[in-house]
Amino acid sequence: MNNNNKPYSDIPGTTVFDGDMARIGFHLNQFCMSLMQESNRTAFKQNERTYLDKWPMTEAQKCAVIARDFSQLIALGGNIYYLVKISSSDGLSVAAAVSTMTNLSVDEYIDMMRRGGRSPEGNRYVVSNTSEEKQ
Template identity: 90%
Template sequence: MNNKPYSDIPGTTVFDGDMVRIGFHLNQFCMSLMQESNRAAFKQNERTYLDNWPMMEAQKKAVIARDFSQLIALGGNIYYLVKISSSDGLSVAAAVSTMTNLSVDEYIEMMCRGGRSPAGNRYVVSNSSEGKQ
């Protein structure tokens, strides 16, 4: 998977076909949280609920820790992962801010200003023959 032309963008995990396969059961678990009965079962005993899903152990541990950066690295799609934070009563901004070094308010302010600067968020290796800058 690391031989992809976009594998060296700092701080970025591209949700491609490989990540879809890796995160399939994790993302299906997240979608299950759309039903109130499933959210209640999950909140009652998170580990027991997670053990009903054929997820990797690392994925289960990251769910319990609410480590969204790790969940993305393990195939989670942010649009599915926010179902976890919503089950906790948190906003999307609160969940996403945990992946930064910013408080929720600082994160919201940064996004209102247009988001992160692209400086430093380009390809690590410059290779103009592949269109990288």
């Protein structure tokens, strides 16, 4: 799901978190926020599936949580600021969670970010974003 028919739908490797994605991921993101409470983290860690079944999330969202597939969770409406609550519950840093969405190790990811992040080359609109070409 990459926000089809939107002016920003052709940015390679990018899912823009907009109002539509917020609606799709509402219950997923609410689940993530529940992990801020220690009792909820404990219940989740004791039986992830049972805890997830308390939330009206899609089956795909639940499976992606169990698999810790952050790229898929973003595609299913997850917001990275909420999703890191899952990795934090696992005792992982934000960098460790985010590095899983790249082809880099945690150390390589941190090094890339310290050097200014990924290059914008190849990561811009596929089609020029001029009003003439978008009409």
